[in-house]
Each structure stands twice: as C-alpha cells, then as structure tokens.
Amino acid sequence: MANPLHQFEITTIAPIKLGGIDASFTNAGLFMVLTVITVSLFLGLSMRRKSLVPGRWQSMAELSYEFVASMVRDNVGNEGRKYFPFVFSLFMFILFGNLIGLIPYSFTFTSHIIVTFSMAIVVFLGVTIIGIVRHKLHFFSLFLPTGVPMVMAPVLIPIEILSYLSRPVSLSIRLFANMMAGHTMMKVFAGFIIPLGIIGGWAPLAVDVALTGFEFLVAFLQAYVFTILTCLYLNDAIHLH
Amino acid sequence: MNDDQSELPSEPPDPQGPGSLDDLGARLKQARQDQDTKTGRSISDKVRAPASGFGQAFRIGTELVAALIIGVGAGYLLDQWLETTPWMMVIFFFLGAAAGILNVYRAAAQMGLAGNNSQTAPTGNTVGDAGQDNNGDRP
Incomplete structure (x- = not known):
C-alpha cells in the first residue's frame, strides 16, 4: 500500500545555500508561488472588464472582497480598514493554498506546521506591536481584567499571559492539523480501493467521494477561521476588551 | 454563492x-x-461562512491543547534557566491548564454558547446561527 504520508514530503527543486542555511526552493515554495500567481490572476483577470453589473468572474472577485471587508468591518470596526489589505491577502493565500492542495498530485503547503506557524507568528507579533504602539504601556492592562482583587493578580496575570501566548500556537495547530488530517484520511481510504477489488472497493471509494466534498468545506472553513481570529485579535489590540 | x-x-x-x-x-x-x-x-x-459543528469542536480542542503546550514549554524553559527541575514545570502545567480552560470559555462565549457574558464578540451569535443552518450540509 502506498504511504499515505508520502504526499507531505518536501523535495528540493533548486538547491540554494544562504550562509550555511538551507534556503532551497522546494515543492512547498513552488506551490506558494503558484498560489500567489493564481490569486493575482484570479483577481486581476476577473476585474479586467469592470462592468457595473458584474459577470460571473467579477462577481466571484467582488464576493471575496465583500466577504473579507464585512468580516473586518463587523469584527474590528472602522479602525480596521487600514489592515484590510493584509487580512485579505492572508485569507486569499490560505484559501487558494488549501484549494490548490486538493488537486491530485499537488502539494498542500498549509499542511506543514512551520508554514502555518510562521503566518500565525506574523499575525501575533503584528497585532502585539499595533497594540503597544496604540496604547503604549496601557496595552498590558490586557493581562489584568478590571475589577479583579489584587490578591488574585499573581495567579491571574500568568494565566492571562499564557492564554495570550497560546494564540499563535492554537491558530497554527488548527489550520495545519485540519489540512493534514483530512489529506491523510483521504489517502488512507484511497489506499484500500484497489486492494479490496471490484466487490469491496466501492465502500472506501464512497467514503473518499464524501471526504472530497468535506475537504472543500474544510479548506474554506479553515481559511475563514484563520482570518476571523486574526480580526478578533486585531480587535483586542485596538480596543483592549 | x-x-x-x-x-x-x-x-x-x-x-x-x-x-x-x-x-x-x-x-x-x-x-x-x-x-x-x-x-x-x-x-x-x-x-457568511458556514461554521460547522466539526469546526467549532476542533477550535475548542486546539484552544485547550495550545495553552497546555505553551504552559509546559514555558515551565520547561524556566526550569532549565533557574535549575529548579521539576517545580516550574509542575506549576506551569497547572497554569497552562487554567489558561486553556480560559481560552475554551472565551471561544465558547464568542460562539454564543456560554450564556450572557461581556466577552461575547459582535459576531458570536451569527457564527453560531450559521453553524446550525449548515449542519445538514455536511456529508
């Protein structure tokens, strides 16, 4: 039976060494580049003919724009407007990365925790810096809810700090685990189809068909969850709940 | 769409x-x-995106585990630094667990599942509603 984890292997395409660090161009990098190109082409080409009453493609591009814009507006408010380009890029990058990963023989870069963790850490550091710049030292009141008796502070502050630090971890684990679990499950069931033959092979095939549909939902849902949590963290940093 | x-x-x-x-x-x-x-x-x-029950459950799970990982990791590093093995790790295990439960409570409040609470985010109810609407769509 084929190894269901084979799909996650990183293969070097063009070896590059940067001062002792292995910075080779790998299949993960290739698919990130492909994702960026696809997103740019999708948005660029569909908005090329700017008509007042949108056609199919323009409607899709406008829908994705509206979707993220209303998400930012609802969760962050008007102050969030200037962070919209970042949030939109993040959403489109994750969404297209997930969707391109569903094409057979392609590579899903969002199924690697280092990729999702680096995106999460960028969000985390960015949000923290925005909070500190906006509120100066007052930002650290995030770690001590108002109206708490001072006796509780030595316990509560470490808990709040740990809770804050766990944000990038939970953000990255969620995306990576969802993508990896789904893809592994699909390959495991696919591995049973041929060995079970024409009689029994239909059952895993039916499961795989259902899983494929489910994976499309997960691909969209996880991009959405990652983006909406970015918005919520941004809201915390801007408004200090 | x-x-x-x-x-x-x-x-x-x-x-x-x-x-x-x-x-x-x-x-x-x-x-x-x-x-x-x-x-x-x-x-x-x-x-609005479909927030499935599966997605919500997964979110709650990762919130809990992530805080535990951070807690134990912080405890381990402090132990290495202060040479107090294993006390910091024990303390931070419990602090991490508490932070995890706090995270879970906040996530549940955002989904509109934790009753009336000031933590409820503006989107909380819509996300929960969408989840109920779309539960039937899942295979």
Missing part, C-alpha cells in the same frame, strides 16, 4: 434607458431589501 448575481438581471429594465449611478444604486438597494424581506435573511448573512 451565485444567488446575488442571479437577482440582478431579474430587475425590470428602466423605461427611461440607463439611469445615473445613483439611480442604479437606489434600485440595487431596493432589490436587496425585497430579497431580504422575502427570505428573511440579509445578504451579509448569506455571505
């Missing part, structure tokens, strides 16, 4: 030919309002 698009051509053509932008805007707004009253949902509700 193409529902929005299909409603546009169904608009009766303006007898005075193509109107101004304001005119079109007003007609679009009217069409959207008609649609809302017909279906009882606003366009922005339709655009």
